[in-house]
Amino acid sequence: MKVSREQMVENRRRILDAASRLFREKGFDAVSVAEVMKAAGLTHGGFYGHFSSKDDLVAQTLAHVLAGDAGGGGDLRAYLDAYLSPRHRDNAADGCPTAGLAADIRHQTAAARVAMTEGLRSQIDRISEALPGVKPADRRRVAIGSWAAMVGAVILARAIDDPALSDEILEQTRAWIDVGISPASAS
Amino acid sequence: MKVSREQMVENRRRILDAASRLFREKGFDAVSVAEVMKAAGLTHGGFYGHFSSKDDLVAQTLAHVLAGDAGGGGDLRAYLDAYLSPRHRDNAADGCPTAGLAADIRHQTAAARVAMTEGLRSQIDRISEALPGVKPADRRRVAIGSWAAMVGAVILARAIDDPALSDEILEQTRAWIDVGISPASAS
DNA sequence: TGTACATCAGTGAACGCGCGTTCACTGATGTAC
């Protein structure tokens, strides 16, 4: 049955939100269109009224979640603590889309890569602006290096089955970044 | 037709080598059993004489490739330069299995996670031992932080479609790690 | 404002397709004599 225009907009948003959570939790390939629609409270047949294909959903979900993901804007150290925490490692569905999906994007469409590129660009800028103690000339290097280490650490921490080593990856990476972003040592 | 025992051992090795390359290039899910067998010069039906399932192949391939992947043992800076190079970014099939597969392992079997855990442990040790200029008490932090940044940088560089930004991710991460591993600043 | 009807978002059965896996068969290997 037809629904109101507002309801349709709301349904589309729910599909994107459901897809965003499911993709982060399981990866693009392991989530079916029917699963996303069910999680959004709809049936799978209606999917193609909103998106032209599953690849289209992937690209639009990425753009949606990367645009809405504003991390590191304020207090960088608080962001670091939350990012490199066991809680973030263990809750991929609610976590950073870059940590959950960046590696998968290599195998997706050009549109998905474009969304990732813009998301990464703005994330680097956001971290740079949260480094007041670092000399302007060094900010970009520190922002990129820190972000690479943060993403890499969460990916590694999630890939292994030894909880102690996994915790250590997070803690040591945090300590390592702390050294790098403190005004004293970041040359 | 039956083949000699040596030929069977050789065939098994060729299956693992083919799987190792294909998995790194395309990811576990995007590579079919038939594709691996064809790349190894065999037909798909014989697969189950060597492995009990595709999941078994994934776990054994990881153990095989992580055991054979001895990086960072000698000159750490040369390893860094090669690792964070456009050449490595653009050649995933021949590249680091951690950068290519770590994020995927979260969705694989327990056996795959065990192989990754051991691979990560020995990689951290190998990097630690290649840090003679760093105080012993700091080596583990520096090794873990550097490795997380290396893996993260290659994953990010491979996920985006802007070549200039991708190159910059690699270069800036290399510069950032250089600062971290030089004796002067690593406290 | 109230009514008649065209529109179209959502439904759910059905489709082709590729996948992992199975299995009867083949023919070279390697052993028993």
Place this chain on the structure above:
DNA sequence: TGTACATCAGTGAACGCGCGTTCACTGATGTAC
């Protein structure tokens, strides 16, 4: 060493199954009068 035969690694057709996608249908929406 030579021969007869049991073994078994590899072959390729076939199997279920789940997936992305399609489509005829439904019934609430929203517009024309």
